[in-house]
Amino acid sequence: QVQLVESGGGLAQPGGSLRLSCVASGFSFSSYGMRWHRQAPGKERELVAAISSAGGSTSYADSVKGRFTISRDNAKNTVYLQMNSVKPEDTAVYYCNAVSVRRPTINYWGQGTQVTVSS
Secondary structure: OOOOEOOOOEEEOOOOOOEEEEEEEEHHHHHHHEEEEEEEEOOOEEEEEEEOOOOEEEEEEOOOOOEEEEEEEOOOOOOEEEOOOOHHOOOEEEEEEEEEOOOOOOOOEEEOOEEEEEE
C-alpha cells in the first residue's frame, strides 16, 4: 500500500522556522522525484519546491527561494522541507508529492499538513 505521510506542520510566528517531513512507503522511493506543494484557502495549489530522485537537483518557487530548503534521505524514504523566515503568506496546507522518473508518469500524494504563520 502506497503511503506518503506528512508531519511537522503547525503554528509559527512570522520570522520563525518549521521543518516538514514526508515519509514514503509502498513504492521505490529512490526512483521518484519529490515535490512539496501548498494550497491556501481560496487559492490554487502551488508547487513550492522539487528535488530529483538522487537529490542532486532542486528547484523552488520564487516566493520561497532563499527561505525554504528541500532535501531527502533515500535511506529513510523521507523528504524534508525546511522553512525559515516564514511569512503569513506561507500559511497553507502543504502536500508531499512523488513523481515517477520512468514513464508512464505515476503520481502519489500525501494527505497534507497545515502550516499557519501568525503572531
